[in-house]
Amino acid sequence: MKGQGFGRRARFALNGLKLALARERSIRTHLLGAAAVLLVLLVTRPAPVWWAVLGLAVGLVLVAELANSALETLIDHLHPAQHPEIGAAKDIAAGAVLVASGIAVAVGLAFAFDFLRS
Numbered sequence: 001m002k003g004q005g006f007g008r009r010a011r012f013a014l015n016g017l018k019l020a021l022a023r024e025r026s027i028r029t030h031l032l033g034a035a036a037v038l039l040v041l042l043v044t045r046p047a048p049v050w051w052a053v054l055g056l057a058v059g060l061v062l063v064a065e066l067a068n069s070a071l072e073t074l075i076d077h078l079h080p081a082q083h084p085e086i087g088a089a090k091d092i093a094a095g096a097v098l099v100a101s102g103i104a105v106a107v108g109l110a111f112a113f114d115f116l117r118s
């Protein structure tokens with residue numbers, strides 16, 4: 001399945017997004033958060049740099065959550081039984097989501113501070 005054309009690869013990727021949305025509640029929750037951030041941006045109309053920074057922060061969380069879900073799906077399929085190393089792999093992947101979420105919260109606070117000051 002290597003060397004597929006762009007159109008087919010894009011369809012695989014869109015199918016991955018559809019699967020993640022259907023299977024993972026955490027993805028749906030983060031997407032709701034992303035929609036809330038978009039609403040705040042549309043209402044407050046900040047400088048373009050805030051659109052970029054908040055967009056990057058929200059995107060980072062979604063990308064980390066997607067990678068976490070892909071890893072969980074893979075390891076649950078390859079190794080359904082309990083093992084401390086499986087737990088460690090899942091916890092590390094969850095740590096990536098936590099770091100990304102912490103960054104997003106920090107960016108959100110910086111935005112709120114800047115908005116209230118101006």
Ligand SMILES: Nc1ncnc2c1ncn2[C@@H]1O[C@H](COP(=O)(O)OP(=O)(O)OP(=O)(O)O)[C@@H](O)[C@H]1O
Pocket residue numbers: 024026072079080081082083084085086087088090091094
């Ligand atoms: N096969 C396993 N072996 C050992 N520990 C596991 C295993 N599966 C899960 N764990 C532990 O349980 C935690 C939660 O696992 P789970 O698969 O439910 O992840 P989750 O992030 O809660 O999943 P979801 O995103 O589906 O809600 C893991 O982070 C890990 O510490």
